[in-house]
Amino acid sequence: MAFIDAHTHTFLRGPEDLAAMARAGVESAVVCAFLPVPASGACSLIDLFFWLDDVERKRLVQAGIRPIIAIGVHPRALPPETELDRVLAEMNSLVTSGRASAIGEIGLETGSEAEKSLLLRQLRLARDLHATAIVHTPRADKRERLRETLRLVDEAGIxxxxxxxxxxxxxxxxxxxxxxxxxWMGLTVQPGKTTPEQLADLVMARGTRRLIVNSDLSHMPSWPDALAMTAQRPGELGLKPEDIERLTRSNAEEAFELPDARPVTAKHTSSVT
Ligand SMILES: [Zn+2]
Incomplete structure (x- = not known):
């Protein structure tokens, strides 16, 4: 089965993990921008976006994975407020020129006014660019942050x-x-988050409508083969093959408007370091 991993930070992993993803059947991966520290200025974020569009795009293609680049300011990477106009202008330019195709990872972490203001601006940008927005919910106070996020989504008009x-x-x-x-509703199969068993229970209860499974592969504990784990032993978990296909591929294809997603050809000649 060929999967689309709809939320990753592959640039925080080595090539052996990209190879493991490809071996585990990941055909396309959405690479979301993320810095684990507050950005000291616009340059930190803009350079990150260029890194994803250039080096990371090439690394994924070399591994045989189709890259889908998402750019955005994660709530843990907030730059000083005076730097935001420049970051948002660069995001606009990268999506408009086709160098990035989605907005993410954005969202709320603590729910501060600065986070809310920036999330609103990024949602409005996604609305104006007709781009899909990948919106994080945090581990702490998840329900409250989700409700605040929904209010901002309404306000943004996306x-x-x-x-x-x-x-x-x-x-x-x-x-x-x-x-x-x-x-669209993302479920992350990762240590401490959703397990394949919880996912199976959820799908048995309400079907696969609007659900997308991802690995959130990053420097934190996460699995390159999270989607393959989800697809494993579907009979034992009670899921039908078509359920697995919706969760691990076709819902993401629809969310990111990838009707012509096809496997890329692995290249082993370039020397990206
Ligand atoms: Zn993430």
């Missing part, structure tokens, strides 16, 4: 079908289902 609310828990999926809004 279509729910352009928003992936990520790192959700099964109970928050139920809460979103009750709102009858058609957001």
């Amino acid at each position: 279509a729910p079908g352009r928003v992936i609310l990520d790192h959700l828990t099964p109970d928050l999926v139920a809460e979103l289902d009750a709102r009858s809004r058609h957001f």
Whole structure:
């Protein structure tokens, strides 16, 4: 089975992990911008965006994985407020020119006013660019941060079908289902987050509608083969092959508008270091 991993930070892993992803069936990966420290200025973030578009794009292609580059300011990487205009202008330019194709990873961590203001601006940018926004929810106070995020999504006027609310828990999926809004809902299969067993229970209860599984592969504990784990033993977990296909591929294809997603050809000649 060929997977689309809809949320990764592969640039924080070595080539052996990219090879492991490809071996585990990942055909395309969304690479989301993220710095684990506050950015001291716009340059830190802009250089990160260039890194993803240049070196990381090439590394994924070499590994045989189609790259989908997402750029954005994660709430843990907030730069000084005076630097934001420059960062947002660069994001606009990179998406408009096709060097990046989605906005992420954005969201709220502590729910500070600075985070909310920036999330609103980034959601409006995604709306104006007709780009999909990948929106983080934190481990702490997840429910409250999600509710604040939903208010900002409404204020920004971005279509729910352009928003992936990520790192959700099964109970928050139920809460979103009750709102009858058609957001995409991301579930991260990672140590301490969603397990394949929880995922199977959730799908048995409400189907695969709008659900997207991802690894959130980063410098933190995470699995290059998270999607393959999700697809493993589907009979034992009670999921049908078509359920697995929706969770690990076709819902992401729809969310990112990738109707012509096809495997890339691995190249082994370049010498990216
Ligand atoms: Zn992430």
